[in-house]
Amino acid sequence: MTKDRFDQDVLPMHPLNLLILTGSNSLRDPEISPQTIINDLKEIKRKCNAHDIRPIFLTLMPINPANIKYAFHTDTDPQWKQKLKMVNEWIRQQDYCIDLEPYFYDPTGQQMDTGFAIDGLHPDIRGKMLMGEIINMHKNLFR
Numbered sequence: 001m002t003k004d005r006f007d008q009d010v011l012p013m014h015p016l017n018l019l020i021l022t023g024s025n026s027l028r029d030p031e032i033s034p035q036t037i038i039n040d041l042k043e044i045k046r047k048c049n050a051h052d053i054r055p056i057f058l059t060l061m062p063i064n065p066a067n068i069k070y071a072f073h074t075d076t077d078p079q080w081k082q083k084l085k086m087v088n089e090w091i092r093q094q095d096y097c098i099d100l101e102p103y104f105y106d107p108t109g110q111q112m113d114t115g116f117a118i119d120g121l122h123p124d125i126r127g128k129m130l131m132g133e134i135i136n137m138h139k140n141l142f143r
Helices: 002-009 034-050 065-072 080-092 125-136
Strands: 017-020 054-058
Touching (some): 017 034, 034 054, 034 080
8 A cells, every 4th residue: 555655654754765664464364475565666766766856665574463463353374574584685675774673573573562563563662762772873875
């Protein structure tokens, strides 16, 4: 849905830069392939370039299937880790990228740390604060 909202949500603001973090919800859906997520990211990039907006991609963070199940009463695609890997590999190849993924794992290194996202998907205040710190370490990417 992010790419479909681009014209309405982004263009009226006339930004020089656009931080792009989208696709996490799609990781949990077994019907959505990693290529579909990547294709949407490519379209957002195309739209940015067409409007002289610098696309700055943020890697997707891991998710936490048990917390997602508790919060949303829905199962997570068992292939979510492979999907995450494929999408983030594409993101890391972009000219402007900030790598959030490694900072958000739990101590086992297998999923999102509950301390950053109680619902297993959307960063809470601690997660958003960490995101801000990481983004601020990459000020050189912004025009």
